[in-house]
Amino acid sequence: MILSPFEWTIAKRYMLPGRGEAFIAMVAGISLVAVMLGVAALVIVMSVMNGFRAELMDKIVGLNGHAIVQGYGGRLPQWQDVLKDVRETPGVTRASPLIEQPLLATYNGRVEAVLVRGNLPEDIQRLADKNVLGNLDALQPGAQKVAVGSRLAQNMGARIGDTITIINPQGRSTPFGTVPREIGYEIAAIFEIGIYDYDQAFVVMPIEDAQTLLLTGDQIGMIEITTENPDTVGETLAPIRGRLQGQAIVSDWKTINSSLFEALAVERVAMFVVLSIIVLVAVFNILSSLIMLVRAKTRDIAIMRTMGATRRSILKIFVTAGFLIGALGTGAGLALGFVALAFRQSAVRGVEAITGQELWDPSIRFLTTLPARTDPAEVTTIVIMALVLSFLATLYPAFKAASTDPVQVLRYE
Known part of the structure; x- marks a missing residue:
């Protein structure tokens, strides 16, 4: 919609009402601020929820792979043949044997539930970028050394070089019953994955040491799989599911964490709808401010019509005046949203310092x-939605202004 110099001059004049129209200006200003806050809230909340899902997925998938092949009863028979078959499957980039077992660990009188993971050396090195203390290279078969999560080390009060005792209830049988198996391991490294549940429970060791601890011999519990595309992991592993039916269970990350990611998806849609109402309320403010402006300028509109202004010109003037309020609010909202996202962590710490409350509890989040x-793409959708709603809000007042009859208005002037 291209405006002539005359139309643009009048539109600018109406966007900056005079002293006698301060109330109209205040309503228009409130409309601009409301659009700004609505767009900023949408950008901030949707970005945080996207980040939460992406970070959660990256950390979970980065540690556990995209899928696992798990044997019935925690034992995978003929796992060497299964591992070879998985590695030869098109679309699979990595497959590694894995042992994972919940046990108990003690140190200095403290007892914690832990999740023991037995990995190959190359899989242990995948934690290198998450290692905060110690040396992962020290985790060699037979060295009796482990890496533990940062929260677990903190809860137990253990540090690098300390020895923790891991208890396996399935120990050796004696005339007096089964004696739990207890083995001491030196903490060689402390890592922090960033997921509270993992950092407070994981104990990583070479797979040979895990087999010795659990008395499984050469057997393993599962095979960890990484594929080229996590979103198509189901299609990639479909042939493996068919061949291993009755021998093992093939579970991908979508199945394992389905409840969590489905809840995030539902919450994401709900938050978008709820926050969009803020923009809708702001649009109604634009509508009301334009209606008041049209009523205040009825005489001016009639004079412009008698001077030759067309209905189309009047329509364009008021559409422009209202639409620019929405456009300026949208632009300011984007700027505010991006600034808030850039300083989000500092803002959280600041609020925590002022209120004395912990807003971001890792055990919950x-x-x-x-x-x-x-x-x-999502930001573009938010911008388009705000602009379209702003444009639609201008149509009724603009058509009302364009339909003004100058004869009726000026009859008694």
């Missing part, structure tokens, strides 16, 4: 920091 990931 899964992640240790507030994540954010902005989706350009």
